[in-house]
Every structure is written in structure tokens, then in C-alpha cells.
Amino acid sequence: MSVDKQYFTSRLNKVFSDNGLGRMLNREACEKFLALTEHMLTENEKYNLTAISDIDKIILNHYADCATLAARLKAGASVVDIGCGAGFPTLPLAILRPDISILAVDSTAKRVAYVEGAAKLLGLSGVRCVTMRAEDGARLPEYRERFDIATARAVAELRILTELCLPYVKLGGSFIAMKGKNAEFELSGARKSIATLGGRGARIETVNLKSDTEELSHPLIIIDKKEKTPSSYPRPYAQISKKPL
Ligand code: SAM
16 A cells, blocks of 8 residues: 655654654654555554554554653663564564564564564564464573563553563663553552562553644553562463453
8 A cells, every 4th residue: 555655754754753753753754654564554454453444543553652761771672572463562673773673572473473574674673573382482592681682562550561571681681561551450460460560660651652633641551670689480371361460
């Protein structure tokens, strides 16, 4: 599907600059976002990738939202995106931060194949993709406590998500959950889970974004990894979901 280049580029630049993210965009990133949008909308029918097809909404809800995370990452960071789905935040992070490396994880092979194809099409050499359940991958030595940052957007409730994600984070790194409105409630219920899995200093920071027509506000929950995750975690998913810590 073809998208009007001039319209797309002007909207992308405006939303990013109105939200203090303008310095993250260069010409190459704009071109990659355009190519990603065309590719995503073309593949949407086959893969059921996103419910959002309006260009302005894609820019605000997908690209600018993920850009707020991209802006927080230190140079050369290693990131794991748990439950990457249609490639969020993986693909915008890789477009905006070619210096970082990202492992995109999802249990659904079809979605991983799409993300892998999109990364290849856009020349995003820092992206690796793997089809696996997060709780299985966290037990593999090549992934366990190997990442500066684990992140997840719209995957599960925080007690469950913490057990899926914190085992991937190395000491001194952080887990950043891109959450919806219930963050305070979820965090208050996840204190035991966080402490058990080696997390400390959990806090909420709110992302506030706007375009000409819309506002987007949602919390990030940030948890620092201060102690190793005990080897008994993560448990099999049936246990994690039936008896969250
Ligand atoms: N992060 C994307 C986004 O924000 O658009 C996708 C969110 S989608 C609602 C949730 C994704 O998490 C799905 O693609 C699903 O397959 C994946 N997922 C859920 N539980 C998982 C697990 N235990 N391991 C790996 N992937 C999982």
C-alpha cells in the first residue's frame, strides 16, 4: 500500500517535534518509518498486525510512543522486547537507535516472521528475532541476565510480566514495562514478585504525547535489577498465570 510521502513526512516531523522528540528523527529514519508504514498496512490483512490504520494514529500511538522509550536508552544498549507482536517497540527502536541491539521475542511464529521480514526490508541490522515463549527463553544461558533492558508493551499483567522479563535483565539493567491505565494498582500488587525476582526501586513515569487531533497518556513502570533472579524462575506459564508471585 502506498502512503503519500509528503503528508506522512510532515505529520511525522510535526508530532515528533511537538513532543520534544524532533532531535531523534533524521532523513533516513523518516524514510524508514514511511517504508514500515507501507509495509505494515500491506501485510496487515495477512498477519492481522494492527487495529490502527489511520496514519496520524500510527504516528502517535506506535512511533512517537516507542520513541519515548528510544530516547531513554544508553548508547549501545542491548534490549529484549518480550511479546513483540507486530514489532512494537522493536522496529521503531531500531529505526531511531541504530546503535543498539534488540532481540525481538514472540511465541507466535507468524508475527516473528513478519518482524524479521520488516527488519530485513528496512535494513535494521541490530534486530534479531526468535520464536519462543518468554519463560522458556529466560532459561537459556545465551539470554538469561544478558540484556541492559527488557521491555514489553501490552503483553500481560505486571506480576506475570515481571516473571517473564526480569530474568533477562543483567545486574545494573532495568525492565521497562509500557503499561495502560492500571499501573498503580498493578505495581502495588507486584511488589513481592519484583523483590523475589531481584528487582528494586520500582517506579512509575508517565508518557504524555499529543498530536493536533489526539492525546496519548500512559505509564511506564521501571524496575531496576539489583540481584540475580533465583534459578527456580521463571516457572512454567501455567504456574505463573495460575499463581502469580
Ligand atoms: N508488543 C506488541 C505491541 O505493543 O503492539 C504486541 C502486543 S500483543 C497484544 C501481545 C503479544 O505477546 C502477542 O504477539 C503474543 O503472542 C505475545 N506473548 C504473550 N505471552 C507471551 C509469552 N509468554 N512469550 C512470548 N510471547 C508472548
